[in-house]
Amino acid sequence: MAEHTGPTRLGGLLAEHATRARHEPSATAPLVAPAPAPSGPPSTAPAPAPAPAGAGAADVAVAAELPGVLPVPWEEITGLRQQVADDVDQLKRERRQAGTPLSDRDLEEVVRARVRSRVAKWAGQWSLTHKPLTADELERLRGEVFNLMFLAGALQRVLDRPGVEDVVIDGDQMWIDSHGKPREITRSPFKERAQAIEWVNQMAAASGHGERLLSYATAKVEFDLPDGARVAATLLTENLTIAIRRHRLERATLHDLMQWGSVDWLTGGFLSAAVKAGLSIIVAGDMATGKTTLMRALGREVPKSERLATLESEPELRLNHDDPGQHAHVLAFRTRESNGENGAGEVTLADLVPISLRYKATRVMVGEVRGSEAVAMLEAMIAGGAGSMCTLHSKDPESVVDRLMVPLARAGLSDQAAYRLIASAVDLIVYVDAIDETSMGGQVHRFVSHIWETAGRSEGGGVALGQLFGPRVGDPRARPTRTPVSERRMHKLERKGFQRRWLVEHPDGGWPALELKGASA
Structure with missing residues (x-):
């Protein structure tokens, strides 16, 4: 065949498929969803969107x-x-x-x-x-x-087929x-x-x-x-x-995620303001908890005046497919496998971090940190990539920092150097969790369960963390704790519309009822 008719728009055909996936309702709410920093707490929390019809x-x-x-x-x-x-x-x-x-x-x-x-x-x-x-x-x-x-x-x-x-x-x-x-x-x-x-x-x-x-x-x-x-x-x-x-929630915004019950207005507004304020964020969670969905939504909160570079081995964020002008200008970088036995032509995620900054990207998003790119990513957060983000696989909330230490150790950093790098580069760690009740006729509930602020080095030499949002007994979703946000970061959040009094006036946030078929988490 002479010239390939690669995947073009085909009039409205592919747009129709993308629109159908984009607007398909989902019961298993992705992760988090804030509306742009709210002007005040809504009177009632939005109800989760209905689940798609089942397949019989x-x-x-x-x-x-x-x-x-x-x-x-x-x-x-x-x-x-x-x-x-x-x-x-x-x-x-x-x-x-x-x-x-x-x-x-x-x-x-x-x-x-x-x-x-x-x-x-x-x-x-x-x-x-x-x-x-x-x-x-x-x-x-x-x-x-x-x-x-x-x-x-x-x-x-x-x-x-739906869903x-x-x-x-x-x-x-x-x-x-x-x-x-x-x-x-x-x-x-x-x-x-x-x-x-x-x-x-x-x-x-x-x-x-x-x-x-x-x-x-x-x-x-x-x-x-x-x-x-x-x-x-x-x-x-x-x-x-x-x-x-299939990425059925590819077009989800933070507001969508809030409507689906993945975050309440308070957590959503906090995350929206954090992105706009340029805080560097790690999104962590186990498999299939919605880390990528949350990252996409956070990427759509980056101001239009900025340029965002997404670095991935597989195209999952796909923010560059949004309509131009909706959010920051997005440059989508991808790794490349070698084309020979000697590794010629290979481009890794670690290679892409400094490359992306040469194109005047103000922020960097790494789809998932697994290896040596962890060092490059954290260094980029310190050296001008404020507000950068990445995802990290971690099976439980308590092991996020330890999990990040693994690729840093493989890259040759000592424990002390690694802890120092994390404490200097990262502002917030967001953990997403899920409860899967499909085996008992229910649905998958995805939600943000923890938000930590880094607070320098701990007395033991590790990274000190302040838990700003955490679960309650009987409900695993994130609610504000009494831990105060550092004044430096709080001032940044307030300039983007978040009000510190909300954390005190609304200790239970605005979560809708969590209807579980099994025992409560």
């Missing part, structure tokens, strides 16, 4: 109705897709040469027209030696060819995790291993990663689908394994 047996049947059950070999479908792609490439070249290039709005209609034409011609030939396809089967075939061009092909119907967050295909089985719902298991949409590998390579090529296709020489590959879903595929497992992760 009928939905599982729909998930199974994929190309594998069409009376058409997969090779015929991919062959049609190739013919359509060649037709569209030829037309695009002709239009460019004539000085009238195809617009995004026109491209979708062109593709649909070519799909109809090619399928009609193919169907006539097919019927000479096979049973003719019904009208419904022809419509599904046209849909599959179109999906292979611009969406996720065989898996698009699964990904379009789907994670899909894992392991051999001939498929696991579907939906927001706040029990896991479903059904068969893979691919009839055989070769078909699944071909799907992976077609989607990788469409994403711009065609130079790294899945094979025994390259046993793993990662790429994005056009709607932003992240795909990882590998041949390193006994069966071919494909994992797809």
Whole structure:
């Protein structure tokens, strides 16, 4: 194929998919959500948004109705897709040469027209030696060819179901995790291993990663689908394994998160003011507690006058996909794997920190700190990147600092040097937690449980922490403690609209009732 028709906007098609994901309600509230620093406490706390409708047996049947059950070999479908792609490439070249290039709005209609034409011609030939396809089967075939061009092909119907967050295909089985719902298991949409590998390579090529296709020489590959879903595929497992992760809360703001019950107005307003005031923040939590969702929301609080650099190995923050002018200018940096055995061409997160600052980024956000980038990140917080943020995996609130010490020690810092660096660079540590009750018919409750302020070195030589917000007996969500915020930081918060008297006048904050099916935490 001459020129690839990579993932473009297709008129309103992909925007429609993004909008659907953006506005889909969610019961498992992500993490935190403040409205911009409130002018005063609201009279009542907002109620959590309703959960998306559940998927029943009928939905599982729909998930199974994929190309594998069409009376058409997969090779015929991919062959049609190739013919359509060649037709569209030829037309695009002709239009460019004539000085009238195809617009995004026109491209979708062109593709649909070519799909109809090619399928009609193919169907006539097919019927000479096979049973003719019904009208419904022809419509599904046209849909599959179109999906292979611009969406996720065989898996698009699964990904379009309400609330789907994670899909894992392991051999001939498929696991579907939906927001706040029990896991479903059904068969893979691919009839055989070769078909699944071909799907992976077609989607990788469409994403711009065609130079790294899945094979025994390259046993793993990662790429994005056009709607932003992240795909990882590998041949390193006994069966071919494909994992797809959907970011269904990609567009969430702090205000959204507050409405979903992940934070109350008080904690939300505090975090909003902290970001605007340029405090450096670490967001910590266990797996699937919503760290990235909170980071995205915090990133949207950075003032428009600033420039924010996001540094990631996998694009999850995606703040650069927001409409320009909504918040700070975002430069999205990504790591790069080496292109040879000697590591040539490799760019790590640690490399990206100083690179991003050369582009006059006033703040840096690291998707997740795991290794040597921890030193570079903390040094950037001290050397001009005030207000920078990162996430950190920590299985419990009490181990956040110890967890951060691990990559610092691997980078060669002594304990004393590491503690000194943390105490100097970090202003706040925010811990997010979750209670998963899906196994008993409930939902996942995600919330901020702790906020600490760093207070220099402790008497024992570590990092002194002042707990500003913490849980209460019977309720694990963060409420103000009697620990005062340092005057220097409080003055910064007050300049951004937060009022210290709220911490005293509203000791219980404004959390909605936490309805748990099991015993209270």
